[in-house]
Amino acid sequence: MSPILCIDRDTARDDEVLHLHAHPEPMLTWSSTATLRGTVAHRDWLIPPGYGLWVPGGIEHSGSVLHAGEMLTITFSPDRCPITWAEPTCFTVGSLLGEIITHLHRITPDDRSRPGAEALMLQLLTPLPAHHIHVTMPADPRIRVIAERLIARPADQRELAVWADQIHTSVRTLSRLFRAETGLSFITWRTHVRIRAAVPMLAEGTSVNATARAVGYRKPSAFIAAFRRVTGQTPGTYLP
Structure with a gap:
């Protein structure tokens, strides 16, 4: 019997809000084109395109949409869920994993390809490493x-x-607020945002030069240096 109870695909709309709640069923949320914010266990999680978030059953969580787009949620049976991650966990969704999830959404529960597709999906689900970049969201509306x-x-x-x-x-006020609310200077916080956005692009096979330009770096050398400062690794580490 499949451990998946349902797979829901939705269009997330700007400023849409999911209020704080909990349920016994664990779930995966994958953003294909939306930018989402989830609050799980009193921590903010950013879910940009190409990322997913695992929420174990019974944990209170809420969410909101920062940028409209497509998202997909997989809900698992509490008794049959094969994923053993005990804490909220981020992961990336590459092209193959994305295609498998999309296929599972399209087919019926009794489709003969379902067991194999589910098994491959579970094999491809990999938690992000410990050095993954967490971006703290400020609460003050002036900088949020x-x-x-x-x-x-x-x-x-x-x-x-x-x-x-x-x-x-004033610049002084914004500078003070960024450090007070995020623990980082504006420049450092923005760098973390850029490097985090770069990771799924690299994982998809986008070249280092193209990724650098896409996240705001005119020179690949500056991007590589920033990437190494934030992650301790080079961008090439994330290329398939």
């Missing part, structure tokens, strides 16, 4: 709007002085 825009468009080149002018406050 900046954070959400940068997460949706990590290549945005606007510096803190431009943001300060646009939201009618």
Whole structure:
């Protein structure tokens, strides 16, 4: 008998909110094109395109949509779930895993390809390594709007002085808020956002040069240096 209870595909709309709740069924949420924020066990998790989040059963969680797009949720039976991750866990969804999940969503529960597809999906699910970049979301509305825009468009080149002018406050205030709310300077926080956005692109086989440009670096050498500072590894480590 399949451990999967249901697979739901949805269009996440801007500013949509999922209020705090809990249920005994564990679940996987995969964002194919949306940018989501999940709050699980009192921690914010960013789920940009190409990422997924595992939520064990019985844990309170909520969520919201930062950038509209497609998402998919797999709900498992509490008694038959083969995934043993005890804590909320992030993972990447490459092209093969994405195709398998999409196939499972399309077929009927009694399709003869289902057992093999489910087994392969479970084999391909790999938790992100311990050095995975966690991006803390600020709560103060003055900088949260900046954070959400940068997460949706990590290549945005606007510096803190431009943001300060646009939201009618001072650079000093924004600088202080970023450090107080995230523990990082604005530049360092933005770097973490960019490197995190780069990981699924590299995992998909996008070249280092193209990935660097896509996340806001004009020179690949600057991207490689930033990537090494944040992860301790080179971008090539994530290439398939």
